[in-house]
Amino acid sequence: MQSLFQISRHCRRVDTVGKHLVMAANNVVTNSKTEPTVGMIIIGDEILKGQVKDSNSHYLCKRLYRLGVRVKKISVVTDDLDEIANEVKEFSAKYTHVITSGGIGPTHDDLTFEGVARAFEEPTYHHPELVKLCGKFFGTTDVTSPKLKLALVPKSAKTNYGINKQTGEQLIYPLVSVRNVYVFPGVPPLLERAFDSLDELFLNPGTIFHTKVVYIAKDEVSITPILNQVNDRFKKDVILGSYPDFYNSYYKVKLTLESQNMEKLSEARQYIEDHIGKEQLVDYDPHPLEDASERIYRTIEGSGTDPLDIKIKSAIRTIEECIEKYKLSEVCVGFNGGKDCTVLLHLCYAVIKKKYPEFNDKIQSLYIRRGLPFPELEQFIEKGVKTYNLDSISLLGRIRDSLGELKTSHPHIKAVLMGTRATDPYSEHLKSFSMTDADWPQFMRVSPILDWSYSDVWTFLRRFSLPYCILYDRGYTSLGSMENTHPNPKLAWRDEKGITHYKPAYLLEDWHTERDGRN
Numbered sequence: 001m002q003s004l005f006q007i008s009r010h011c012r013r014v015d016t017v018g019k020h021l022v023m024a025a026n027n028v029v030t031n032s033k034t035e036p037t038v039g040m041i042i043i044g045d046e047i048l049k050g051q052v053k054d055s056n057s058h059y060l061c062k063r064l065y066r067l068g069v070r071v072k073k074i075s076v077v078t079d080d081l082d083e084i085a086n087e088v089k090e091f092s093a094k095y096t097h098v099i100t101s102g103g104i105g106p107t108h109d110d111l112t113f114e115g116v117a118r119a120f121e122e123p124t125y126h127h128p129e130l131v132k133l134c135g136k137f138f139g140t141t142d143v144t145s146p147k148l149k150l151a152l153v154p155k156s157a158k159t160n161y162g163i164n165k166q167t168g169e170q171l172i173y174p175l176v177s178v179r180n181v182y183v184f185p186g187v188p189p190l191l192e193r194a195f196d197s198l199d200e201l202f203l204n205p206g207t208i209f210h211t212k213v214v215y216i217a218k219d220e221v222s223i224t225p226i227l228n229q230v231n232d233r234f235k236k237d238v239i240l241g242s243y244p245d246f247y248n249s250y251y252k253v254k255l256t257l258e259s260q261n262m263e264k265l266s267e268a269r270q271y272i273e274d275h276i277g278k279e280q281l282v283d284y285d286p287h288p289l290e291d292a293s294e295r296i297y298r299t300i301e302g303s304g305t306d307p308l309d310i311k312i313k314s315a316i317r318t319i320e321e322c323i324e325k326y327k328l329s330e331v332c333v334g335f336n337g338g339k340d341c342t343v344l345l346h347l348c349y350a351v352i353k354k355k356y357p358e359f360n361d362k363i364q365s366l367y368i369r370r371g372l373p374f375p376e377l378e379q380f381i382e383k384g385v386k387t388y389n390l391d392s393i394s395l396l397g398r399i400r401d402s403l404g405e406l407k408t409s410h411p412h413i414k415a416v417l418m419g420t421r422a423t424d425p426y427s428e429h430l431k432s433f434s435m436t437d438a439d440w441p442q443f444m445r446v447s448p449i450l451d452w453s454y455s456d457v458w459t460f461l462r463r464f465s466l467p468y469c470i471l472y473d474r475g476y477t478s479l480g481s482m483e484n485t486h487p488n489p490k491l492a493w494r495d496e497k498g499i500t501h502y503k504p505a506y507l508l509e510d511w512h513t514e515r516d517g518r519n
């Protein structure tokens with residue numbers, strides 16, 4: 001089945017594609033006043049039973065949006081002939097294009113072609129071109145073979161041959177369409193490839209949805225009156241969306257503005273700024289890793305005199321020195337989810353991407369699990385491992401014992417990069433390169449942010465919109481394990497009902513009290 005959709009090495013674009021494009025173009029002309037629309041039908045019991053998560057509709061929605069096409073509805077239906085037929089019939093009448101996903105394999109529960117045929121009251125037949133292709137792949141053109149079910153399509157079915165955009169080659173197996181219904185395979189990589197190779201079929205030429213995103217520090221309820229005003233004023237040209245986020249460290253509401261008219265879009269954005277207040281707009285970067293190296297190195301290459309820039313520069317030099325002295329396979333980053341090693345990890349990531357742009361292996365990290373760790377902390381470690389693509393070494397028990405185990409399990413590791421700062425306990429005499437103590441397993445401890453202050457750490461994390469453990473937003477200022485760590489009393493405040501709340505860690509003013517929540 002997979003091989004059918006693979007790319008041909010020798011075929012050239014054939015006539016059917018050309019014909020189909022003309023037909024699509026005609027459609028646009030006749031519908032020039034109305035926007036083209038798409039209705040999507042996702043077919044499969046496995047999705048409705050929660051056994052498989054549908055990713056196809058999300059993929060198609062993203063792509064269609066870029067093509068200037070509105071998706072109006074997504075429907076998920078079970079593998080039932082009537083359900084499929086009814087939905088196809090309804091969607092076909094309502095929307096410019098209908099896209100189905102799934103139900104075109106050889107087994108009893110693959111009913112999409114039959115359903116489409118029933119929707120249009122058409123018979124099915126063995127499409128000669130598809131039979132020929134099946135013959136080529138399966139070595140049989142015997143129509144009683146289950147393999148030939150793929151070729152059993154409604155009478156008016158058309159074949160659409162896609163072109164691989166990278167190679168310019170034509171796909172071997174066509175996408176079948178019946179009137180305005182396009183029948184896609186359900187397997188995500190196959191669907192994605194088929195769609196990308198034929199996206200001109202759906203393109204809405206001349207339409208671009210321009211968008212702007214604004215992040216707001218205030219909660220949604222408090223800005224609702226202003227949003228209503230914006231909507232009333234601009235709704236003719238601008239579509240406004242409002243999405244609260246209760247867990248983001250940087251903003252409370254994400255506003256999306258969309259318009260085909262750039263000027264109206266800017267006007268609406270300005271109106272929001274003027275009425276909500278510039279100070280409530282958050283300069284948030286939703287993809288802080290995308291250009292991490294460029295942004296960090298730009299900061300330090302300027303001749304700036306900002307004290308934090310100077311500390312960033314010296315941290316970068318220490319990390320560069322570390323990876324010059326040691327191979328990447330000999331180094332790991334001590335990452336226990338705390339704020340200091342979150343800074344360190346980002347810096348290491350930026351340096352490694354810069355110095356070894358071709359390095360595609362994972363960066364090694366080390367987490368020694370001690371005591372009863374907060375679930376929020378471990379969730380954040382997992383997230384960090386994913387976002388920074390880490391090869392995480394997890395050990396359990398006392399730190400010294402665990403480092404001993406590391407010597408045997410990973411004998412090549414010679415250095416551990418750490419987020420230790422000079423104000424941490426027993427750390428005032430540390431240097432940026434210090435071997436572990438004589439009675440400890442021997443590792444080079446590399447501490448690039450030794451001279452950073454508590455507020456440097458927060459300025460850095462927040463300047464680059466870096467993700468950090470959510471406990472810091474709940475008043476924890478340093479994280480030990482659950483039995484010995486509490487929110488910092490210096491961040492407590494009482495509301496009018498006498499209930500105690502905690503401000504986020506980055507608002508702690510007196511850094512001497514950083515460890516006041518630990519005992």
Ligand SMILES: Cc1cc2nc3c(=O)[nH]c(=O)nc-3n(C[C@H](O)[C@H](O)[C@H](O)COP(=O)(O)O)c2cc1C
Nearest residue numbers: 334370397398399400416418426435436437440445
């Ligand atoms: C990679 C690494 C190396 C460390 N090296 C030393 C060391 O050489 N000497 C020392 O006193 N503490 C060292 N520590 C400090 C420990 O942070 C910690 O203060 C202490 O041992 C508490 O851990 P435990 O309760 O699991 O023993 C090191 C920690 C890590 C993560």
Ligand SMILES: Nc1ncnc2c1ncn2[C@@H]1O[C@H](COP(=O)(O)OP(=O)(O)OP(=O)(O)O)[C@@H](O)[C@H]1O
Nearest residue numbers: 334335336338339340341367368418419420478479
């Ligand atoms: N259990 C551990 N596993 C791996 N590395 C660790 C562990 N404990 C500490 N480290 C390393 O030692 C550094 C100093 O620890 P420390 O607890 O002071 O900082 P943090 O956890 O990053 O932040 P916070 O001070 O807010 O808890 C960490 O940044 C990390 O690099």
Ligand SMILES: [Co+2]
Nearest residue numbers: 338340424478
């Ligand atoms: Co710390």
Ligand SMILES: [K+]
Nearest residue numbers: 241242243244
């Ligand atoms: K909403």
Ligand SMILES: [Mg+2]
Nearest residue numbers: 338478479480
């Ligand atoms: Mg810690």
